[in-house]
Amino acid sequence: MKKHDDGFFERVYAAVRKIPPGRVTTYGAIARCVGSPQASRMVGWAMNNSHTCGEYVPAHRVVNRNGMLTGKHHFDGPEVMASLLRNEGVRVEDDRVLDFQEKFWNPVPDTDL
DNA sequence: GGTGTGACAATGG
């Protein structure tokens, strides 16, 4: 047996990978989905290490609570994140997701919490 | 094993 998971990151990656194209979510939502709603900061860091995970993680679909592309700077380029989102049909302006509320996708379909 | 960090979030003034 395997442990429950090699780390908190694995859960984050899994949740982010579940984000359908054209949709976005927040760090807090993912953090909550993985069981640590307070570890929202860790989620962002997980994204930074996402490239070390070996698997592709659509981190560009993850934005902060305000829908702002805070992590765009951590991509291959500051324009990559917005470009990817636009490419998926997400309207982005001023480094922020328009209709964020509309595009927001909850990793937890029905939380019991 | 301790310290620092980190792409947030919530609260206070």
Next chain:
DNA sequence: GCCATTGCCACAC
């Protein structure tokens, strides 16, 4: 209502 600060949790060095 906006700006500033703290809290938080798990990982990397």
